Amino acid sequence: MNCAAPPACTFFHLEALMLSSRLVLVSAIALLVTACGSGYSAPSPTPTPSPTPVPVESGSSISIPTGASTLGNRAFNPANLDIAVGTTVTWTNTDSIAHTSTGDGNAWDSGSIAARGQFSRLFGTTGTFPYHCAIHPGMVGTVTVH
């Protein structure tokens, strides 16, 4: 570009620069909007889920693993069993020696559960029930009834 009057020329250049940067900005926005517009897809209608039948919880089990007498709060598996009221819990002793399921404060007592033996108890009230093995008091677990 040929300029006769340098200050005016500078001004012209600035103007042109501003104009072009504005153009760039505008086209960038236009591009963004277009990108957003094309990237946006209307959410497909959510299919109505068919009603799932509520499972009737009737039984749950806890196993006493091998070497349970030394396992402390891992002596009953699961250590914290969460059940609905009205659930019968069955303890299965898979260890080679006898254990018990004894509610703290003697809420219940299985008596000796022989190796490979079982004991079941119905939990009819809500609450948190810690229990232990009367033979090995370090063996502890909890049944939570809701």
Ligand SMILES: [Cu+2]
């Ligand atoms: Cu025991």
